[in-house]
Amino acid sequence: MLCLLAAAAFYMTNLRASAATEVAETVHPKATEKLAATSYFLPTLTPNPNYTPPVFETSTPFVLENGPRPTIIGYSLAGRPIEVYTFGVGEREYLIVAGIHGGYEWNTIALANELITHINEHPEAVATDATLYIIRNMNPDGEARAIGVDGRVNNNGVDLNRNFPSDNWVADWDRDGCWIYRPTTGGLYAGSEPETRSVMGFIKAHKIEALISYHSAALGVFPGGVPWEEPSKRLAKALANATKYAYPPIDTGCEYTGTLADWAVENGVGATVDMELRNHRDTDFDENLKALKVFLSFIP
Ligand SMILES: [Zn+2]
Numbered sequence: 001m002l003c004l005l006a007a008a009a010f011y012m013t014n015l016r017a018s019a020a021t022e023v024a025e026t027v028h029p030k031a032t033e034k035l036a037a038t039s040y041f042l043p044t045l046t047p048n049p050n051y052t053p054p055v056f057e058t059s060t061p062f063v064l065e066n067g068p069r070p071t072i073i074g075y076s077l078a079g080r081p082i083e084v085y086t087f088g089v090g091e092r093e094y095l096i097v098a099g100i101h102g103g104y105e106w107n108t109i110a111l112a113n114e115l116i117t118h119i120n121e122h123p124e125a126v127a128t129d130a131t132l133y134i135i136r137n138m139n140p141d142g143e144a145r146a147i148g149v150d151g152r153v154n155n156n157g158v159d160l161n162r163n164f165p166s167d168n169w170v171a172d173w174d175r176d177g178c179w180i181y182r183p184t185t186g187g188l189y190a191g192s193e194p195e196t197r198s199v200m201g202f203i204k205a206h207k208i209e210a211l212i213s214y215h216s217a218a219l220g221v222f223p224g225g226v227p228w229e230e231p232s233k234r235l236a237k238a239l240a241n242a243t244k245y246a247y248p249p250i251d252t253g254c255e256y257t258g259t260l261a262d263w264a265v266e267n268g269v270g271a272t273v274d275m276e277l278r279n280h281r282d283t284d285f286d287e288n289l290k291a292l293k294v295f296l297s298f299i300p
Contacts, residue, residue, distance in 0.1 A: 062113050062136065067120035073135070074198025077155040080140035082198045084133050087119050088126035093206050094296055095269075097135045097199065098214045100161050100260060102142020103151020104280075108214035109143060111283035112136035115292065130296050135202070138195055149181040154195055158187045161213070161274075162256075164200070164263035165190035168226050177253030186258050199260065200267075208269045210235055210298050212291075213260045216277040220246030224261035224272030231271035231300035232261070239275060242294045243287040249276075270300025 064070075070083035098112035099105065112134055119125050119132065126132045137143060141155045154160055162173070162185075169190035187193055191200060203211075211224075221240045223232035240247030256262070261272040275291075277284050 062116075064116060064120055067116075070136075073202045074194060076139070076141045076195050077193070078141045078144075080144065082135065082138060082140065082195060084135045084202065085116050086131065086133055087123065088128070088131040090127060090129035090131050092130045092299075093133065093208050094130060094298075095133045095135070095203070095206075095208045095211045096214065096295075097138055097211065097260060099135075099137035099139050099143060100213060101152045101159075101215060102139035102154070103145060103147045104142070104149055105214075105216045105277075106143055106147050106151065107216055107277055107279075107281055107283055109137045111214060111277065111285065111288055114283055114285050115288065118289065125292065126296060132296060133202075133206075135199065138199060141195075152179075152182065153184045154193055156187070156193060157184055158193050159184045160193060160195050161215075161260055162186040162258040163191065163193050163196045164258045164260050166226070166258055166263040166266055168262065169258035173255060173257055178255075190258060200263070203264055203267065203269060208264070209271070209300055210295060211261065211264050211269050211272040212239070212295060213272070213274050214277065215274055217279045218246075218250070219252070219276045220249030221276070222249045222256070222261065222274040224259075224265040224269075224274075226262055229265050229271070232265055232273060235271040235295075235298055235300070236273045236275075238294045238298060239273060239291050242290040243275075243284065245276065245278070245287075271298065 064085070068086060070085050072081040073084050074082045076082065096112065096115070098108040101108075113136060116134055116136060139154055139160055142151045142153060145151050145155075152159065162169075169186060171186045171188070173186070187196075191197055221236040221243075223229065223236040225232050228236075236247055239245070256274075259274065261274045264272045277288075
């Protein structure tokens with residue numbers, strides 16, 4: 001009898017134990033494996049199963065042979081990288097931004113590629129106390145979409161040079177004297193676009209002395225600030241003198257709102273300009289090489 005009781009008790013305990021295990025297994029799934037943060041960045045001999053390569057196309061792929069790799073500061077709406085090339089290690093920092101209007105102003109991207117290639121071959125172009133950053137294409141989706149008027153905006157139809165949260169940002173503006181070839185907006189809100197935020201983040205993380213935002217075509221050199229700020233006017237005059245682009249710029253009656261140049265001077269950059277190449281085809285390389293020398297010695 002005692003034996004039977006003991007056996008029964010043993011059997012019941014086992015049942016309860018296995019039931020408990022079952023419950024425990026259903027309620028608490030296996031903990032998710034956590035990898036050390038650094039493991040994503042370490043070089044590996046075998047493919048990293050956690051890495052998904054970005055899928056994108058560029059219409060003018062640019063690879064700098066025997067030069068520094070670009071840093072990716074963000075991605076466009078379609079997932080294309082926004083790259084910055086860095087030359088020099090000095091404490092005076094300068095920034096060139098090209099391609100803000102994508103394929104409509106594709107020659108600014110071509111100019112940036114030429115400047116990057118040239119500076120890589122002539123590193124003395126950047127003085128030892130200076131650092132030059134070149135964002136070669138701020139609007140890669142626009143460039144990939146079309147060369148021409150259809151390539152101007154980003155994939156949300158936003159004019160990126162009207163999307164910066166400057167004091168005068170507006171979603172819509174009076175089109176008199178302005179670009180009217182396709183519908184566009186300043187964005188749902190100021191700084192709404194990933195391309196804009198990538199560049200804002202980069203500028204906020206540095207102490208930029210001066211900035212050139214390249215455009216085309218033909219209107220000249222526009223100083224940053226509303227109204228134009230003195231150091232930016234001085235920079236515009238110096239660059240116009242080197243390139244023979246128009247200064248003061250041609251006034252078509254258009255009011256410019258939410259521009260990179262205005263937002264940048266309002267947020268700590270010493271001097272900024274919007275600078276327009278002569279047409280929509282040429283890079284004006286020689287003129288802009290002279291401009292580069294003036295730019296990199298400019299003290300706001
Ligand atoms: Zn433009």
